[in-house]
Amino acid sequence: DAGITQSPRHKVTETGTPVTLRCHQTENHRYMYWYRQDPGHGLRLIHYSYGVKDTDKGEVSDGYSVSRSKTEDFLLTLESATSSQTSVYFCAISESRGMYNEQFFGPGTRLTVL
């Protein structure tokens, strides 16, 4: 258990509203990631962070922004939610194992945009 929590766990919102998802970790990990999981697409990286205020885009970043003002929290914001952003969102951290890094995942947030 890498001490990762996500909030909220479930959310239903309307098209055009802003939504913020929170990922919180308790073990001071430097690297954090946001993924979305959709049937037929597997997991796709949205954004990632390599330190406080250091973030970069993944393969599906359009329509999403992130912020990391402190080590333990990584926020994902949908500025104006669309139905295509209905998905399950996972946060992950990366922990060194010497010859490789292992990613640990949070429990996920199921977001429905009506």
Next chain:
Amino acid sequence: GDSVTQMEGPVTLSEEAFLTINCTYTATGYPSLFWYVQYPGEGLQLLLKATKADDKGSNKGFEATYRKETTSFHLEKGSVQVSDSAVYFCAQDSGGSNYKLTFGKGTLLTVNP
């Protein structure tokens, strides 16, 4: 860019059957390779890994061998159980300093008693 291709399934087996889920990767160089498993309603967790060619990763009766010559990392288990029902993801790392992973699309396995 890097990509991972795996059997999409779904795969349905009877208990004690043999399992193979194929996975191939396209990264250049020598990426580390992983299999992650996702049980219903949960996040992903690492099942096994291999960090160099000819390495065999193993865990919970599952095995996968890193084959550089065929760019493959197929997952196998000799005798599946009902409790193995889950979604399995093959993944490779990017080799860069940010430890990003590229995942396959996942394979849903259902094991019937």
